[in-house]
Amino acid sequence: MARGGLHVLEVSNLHSAYGRIGVLKGVSLEVRTGEVVALIGSNGAGKTTLLRALSGVQPISSGEIRFLGARIDRLPPHRRVERGMTQAPEGRQVFGPLSVEDNLRLGAYMRRDGEIEQDRERVFAMFPVLREKRHLVAGGLSGGQQQMLALGRALMGKPKLLLLDEPSLGLSPILVDQILAAIVALKASGITVLLVEQNATAALGIADRGYVLETGRIALTGAAAALLSDPKVKAAYLGAD
Amino acid sequence: MAEFFQFLMSGLTVGAVYALVALGFTLIYNASDVVNFAQGEFVMLGGMVTVFVAAAGVPLPLAALIAVTVAVAVGLLLYWLAIEPARGAPAVTLIIITIGASILLRGAAQMLFDKQFHKLPSFSGDAPINLFGAAVQPQSFWVLGGAAVIVLLLYVFLERTVLGKAVLATAANRLAARLVGINTTTVMALAFGGSAAIGAVAGILITPITLTSYDVGTLLALKGFAAAMLGGMGNPLGAVAGGLLLGLLEAFGAGYLSSTYKDAFAFIVILVVLFAMPQGLFGRRVVERV
Ligand SMILES: Nc1ncnc2c1ncn2[C@@H]1O[C@H](COP(=O)(O)OP(=O)(O)O)[C@@H](O)[C@H]1O
Ligand SMILES: [Mg+2]
Numbered sequence: 001m002a003r004g005g006l007h008v009l010e011v012s013n014l015h016s017a018y019g020r021i022g023v024l025k026g027v028s029l030e031v032r033t034g035e036v037v038a039l040i041g042s043n044g045a046g047k048t049t050l051l052r053a054l055s056g057v058q059p060i061s062s063g064e065i066r067f068l069g070a071r072i073d074r075l076p077p078h079r080r081v082e083r084g085m086t087q088a089p090e091g092r093q094v095f096g097p098l099s100v101e102d103n104l105r106l107g108a109y110m111r112r113d114g115e116i117e118q119d120r121e122r123v124f125a126m127f128p129v130l131r132e133k134r135h136l137v138a139g140g141l142s143g144g145q146q147q148m149l150a151l152g153r154a155l156m157g158k159p160k161l162l163l164l165d166e167p168s169l170g171l172s173p174i175l176v177d178q179i180l181a182a183i184v185a186l187k188a189s190g191i192t193v194l195l196v197e198q199n200a201t202a203a204l205g206i207a208d209r210g211y212v213l214e215t216g217r218i219a220l221t222g223a224a225a226a227l228l229s230d231p232k233v234k235a236a237y238l239g240a241d
Numbered sequence: 242m243a244e245f246f247q248f249l250m251s252g253l254t255v256g257a258v259y260a261l262v263a264l265g266f267t268l269i270y271n272a273s274d275v276v277n278f279a280q281g282e283f284v285m286l287g288g289m290v291t292v293f294v295a296a297a298g299v300p301l302p303l304a305a306l307i308a309v310t311v312a313v314a315v316g317l318l319l320y321w322l323a324i325e326p327a328r329g330a331p332a333v334t335l336i337i338i339t340i341g342a343s344i345l346l347r348g349a350a351q352m353l354f355d356k357q358f359h360k361l362p363s364f365s366g367d368a369p370i371n372l373f374g375a376a377v378q379p380q381s382f383w384v385l386g387g388a389a390v391i392v393l394l395l396y397v398f399l400e401r402t403v404l405g406k407a408v409l410a411t412a413a414n415r416l417a418a419r420l421v422g423i424n425t426t427t428v429m430a431l432a433f434g435g436s437a438a439i440g441a442v443a444g445i446l447i448t449p450i451t452l453t454s455y456d457v458g459t460l461l462a463l464k465g466f467a468a469a470m471l472g473g474m475g476n477p478l479g480a481v482a483g484g485l486l487l488g489l490l491e492a493f494g495a496g497y498l499s500s501t502y503k504d505a506f507a508f509i510v511i512l513v514v515l516f517a518m519p520q521g522l523f524g525r526r527v528v529e530r531v
Binding site: 157 | 403406407409410413414416417418419420421422423424
């Protein structure tokens with residue numbers, strides 16, 4: 001089997017900048033089929049920039065992105081969605097004036113198959129509160145509900161690789177657990193996940209492997225369990241002292 | 242009383258045109274954040290192209306269709322040649338670009354056509370219809386009906402089709418729109434094309450009443466912009482209400498106060514409203530960015 005067949009995502013030597021200020025300075029990482037990979041790092045490390053570059057909404061200056069074996073770094077965002085890479089962005093970014101149902105429908109914007117309804121039912125089964133509020137505008141939902149909606153909207157794109165940017169940010173511990181459980185369930189259903197988190201304990205707790213991003217470079221990588229017990233990771237990201 | 246209805250009907254008729262121009266502003270503004278001051282030129286193109294194509298012997302409905310097509314093509318060219326390349330530029334730069342485009346279009350119209358006023362025949366004759374003692378031109382009903390049909394079509398498009406919802410989504414959150422796979426460039430092009438079509442239809446409908454010339458777009462863009470501001474920039478229903486209100490203000494101001502100052506009068510009312518309510522009468526449609 002070709003090497004690309006095992007890898008959903010291969011990023012090599014990716015550079016990206018805001019104006020003259022370099023933010024990604026040669027990031028390389030890979031995500032294999034069926035994995036949950038955690039990407040941790042402190043605020044400002046470049047995690048969001050990396051996910052945006054993967055989705056094609058942040059320009060890159062050099063480097064390669066391969067998705068399912070094919071180069072995608074020149075493709076516009078909608079072509080990447082079409083190939084099966086979707087994202088629940090940082091800060092949820094729901095379509096505030098549109099209904100919950102419309103938000104979900106737009107998540108499936110690039111799809112032409114006939115299973116959009118079934119997938120919406122699946123999202124409703126996963127987050128029943130969204131079914132209850134399906135006709136309400138998304139802007140009126142609580143933070144936790146908006147996060148569920150953002151996740152559901154990304155799932156409606158039928159992703160092979162799901163990019164999640166800080167899904168636990170600003171949520172109560174109960175809601176964090178609910179979101180984490182949802183991610184575990186997604187993995188079980190065969191979706192590959194790249195999970196960005198500042199909440200390193202939570203992320204590494206459900207991940208297979210992890211990467212530590214420090215000021216635009218991968219500083220450390222390994223199995224999630226190994227990272228969790230790594231003294232450097234503990235000191236810097238796990239709040240242990 | 243007859244006088245009142247006379248003013249009411251003429252106010253609503255011209256207000257419907259302002260409403261359509263304001264709707265064009267709103268559509269483009271929502272999709273792209275651009276305030277398009279070339280909006281009035283679409284109205285001019287609608288009227289002028291119809292006049293000249295019809296004068297060449299083409300039946301009126303076909304001439305009108307050609308005019309709408311020309312306006313849409315101009316709208317798309319404006320987007321692709323002037324707006325899209327300046328993507329990411331500050332709002333003021335984009336406004337200056339649209340003002341430049343409107344000057345260019347006016348100059349081109351002056352050279353291609355002429356500097357005369359032109360009239361189109363009324364669509365169903367000129368025999369006035371008596372309404373509560375007021376003598377109303379049949380063309381007024383064409384203008385009001387046409388505006389109503391456009392508003393309805395736009396509503397159905399935005400609320401009932403996935404593509405329409407993609408337009409609303411782009412207006413609400415461009416980043417999220419791109420992340421779900423909406424090609425926001427296409428949506429913006431669609432907004433420019435749609436606005437051009439709406440403006441052109443307005444120009445065709447009103448020309449039998451107000452005449453047209455190469456430079457009617459300037460004042461119409463101002464009035465349409467004022468109407469959009471009055472209703473609350475970004476709100477389609479506000480645009481329609483603002484347009485009708487502006488038309489009524491002008492008609493009643495001219496009728497009961499002074500026709501010399503009808504433009505000034507309407508603008509003073511708008512300034513007062515905006516001073517008291519900076520968001521316009523209907524505010525901006527609430528967009529949550531969490
Ligand atoms: N739109 C922007 N313009 C300029 N600089 C930015 C922008 N967004 C992020 N940055 C900078 O890029 C760096 C990485 O940001 P980000 O990718 O958001 O980090 P993280 O998601 O890891 O917190 C930070 O120093 C941040 O200040
Ligand atoms: Mg971030």
